[in-house]
Amino acid sequence: MSTEIILKGQVLSFSRSPFDEGTPQDATQVSEAVAIQDGLVVGTGSLSDMQAQLPAAQLVDHGDKLIMAGFVDAHVHYPQTAIIASWGKRLIDWLNAYTFPEEMRFGERAYADEVANRYLDLTAANGTTTVCSFCTIHPESVDAIFSAAQTRGQRIVAGKTCMDRNAPDGLRDTPQTAYDDSDALIARWHGVDRLDYAITPRFSPTSTPEQLEAMGALWAKHPDCLMQTHLSEQVDEIAWVKSLFPQARDYLDTYEEFGLLGARGLYGHAIHLEERERHRLREFGAGLVHCPTSNTFIGSGLFDMNGLMAEGQRIGLATDTGGGSSFSMLRTMAAAYEIGQLRGTPLHATQLLWLATQGSAAALRLEDKVGNLAAGMEADLVVLDLASTPAIAQRTAQAQDLWEAVFATIMMGDDRAVAEVRIAGQVA
Structure with missing residues (x-):
């Protein structure tokens, strides 16, 4: 009927x-x-x-x-729901002190189910109807968020986070298991109902060149999937990347070299970009995701919204929970306005609403759906x-x-x- x-x-x-x-x-x-x-x-x-x-x-x-x-949140970490608003750390210390210990718990399916449902309850209460989430290395964490979204009839993008170095014991996979687990999850979930898969290397420092190469091969096998990662969030992070990849031209090159730069790529933060990186991202039509409450909360820097928009970049907006300090896209829009003011380029209300809906949907290549x-x-x-x-x-x-x-x-x-x-x- x-x-x-x-x-x-x-x-x-x-x-x-x-x-x-x-x-x-x-x-x-x-x-x-x-x-x-x-x-x-x-x-x-x-x-x-x-x-x-x-x-x-x-x-x-x-x-x-x-x-x-409904609001579209283009970059989140649902497993960090319970540690949102944890005090006083910058990126690397945040991961070690808060994120990694919490993510260790998601190998237990019951706990992953509990947090997935709590997260979708909290975001729906704040008007968010579509999210793109990192999970943990555990396939159970992916099954949990997709199952919860499927029960609600909700559109969601998610993927197993892949890390094989610079993470604790018990929170690392390998290039082969990352490929095999992700490939199986794609077969199980991608394109089912309103669910889409994102191939998810966390960021270059936590993946060896061998794992990044494996993720590039997986994306080549499944080019209709999104690929999500992090890029140029903090200055000390960029220095770390340079020490780990001394031959790379810049941070983006650590992805580009392994086939992880493309039109269906999502690059969270993208604050401290070099000119070559900006040119290549625009050339490929990749998606950049602005995470303003996270950028201020952990002291990352001020995103160049107007400059990047003027170049023709594809840009979405996100809470980045739990590095971001709110589940609310309204609060996220307010923070984006405040960062614009600090850069001397305040955003109009229509621009903020567009970023939180059509802009994010376009970054996710879902603008014809949501x-x-x-x-x-x-x-x-x-x-x-x-x-x-x-x-x-x-x-x-x-x-x-x-x-x-x-x-x-x-x-x-x-x-x-x-x-x-x-x-x-x-x-x-």
Whole structure:
């Protein structure tokens, strides 16, 4: 039996990137209603037009709340859920003190299931409907997050993290086991329902050249998979990479040499890029992922959003939990604004919302499926209350237009602003 729903409110969709030439807000359309049938968007427009298309649809009236595509978080570590907001470390010390001890626990399937479900509960409560996650070296950790997402009908990208050096005993694989385990997981999960696999070498310092070569061979075998890793997050990390790969031209070259640079590649952080790296990333159309709360929390640096966008880079936005300090994409957008201010290039509210939806979806090569409200797109939505707290409500009351009101929720909002979340048209 067909499921038909019409949501009424302030329905936001994008007609282009607000980073393109022109006024950012002109990249958006605000309609009165969105029509949904069997988990897909039928269209947006006036209520009467939507009811003409789906005359038997249930009407859900959200008043003046903002209805938009659910948030897309393009770089997370779901196994770090329990250690989010741990004090005082920079990248390498963070991994050794917090991350690696916690990730050791994910060989136990029951624990991985518990954290996977807790993580998806927390992110859904914050309006996030699609995530791209690193797992641990344990295949059980991948099975756990995919099983949890499959039960919820949720679109997700994930992959087994591969590491064969510079990690504790019990948290290393080998080039061959990394290849074999990942290959088996791809066969089990990739393309099933709304699930996609990402080949996942953690980063160059924790993979030998032999393992990076194996991951490049695996990606060549499965070119429709994404490949996710980290790139140029901190200055001392880059120095470490240079010491481990003395023949490499730069950090990116440690991936490029082994076939790990491509259009379906995702490179988290990308803060301290050299000119050659920027050129090659743009040439391949690779995805860069900005993780602002993480970059400030562990002291990594200030991402060059405007400069990279002006070059034509493909950029998404992410919480990077648990190095990032929040599960909320609203807080992540606020941090991206603050970093833009520190660089002298503040972002408009429309640009922030686009990064958290269409921008991230495009980085994941999913822009034809999620991240916008348009006919044929999957009906993953979030409904935002633009007066969710007294502090936000009093600011919204003074707003001269929708964008002032939206900006107040971006800067001060949290999970209380999330009035409803729908995944494939169903209330989450």
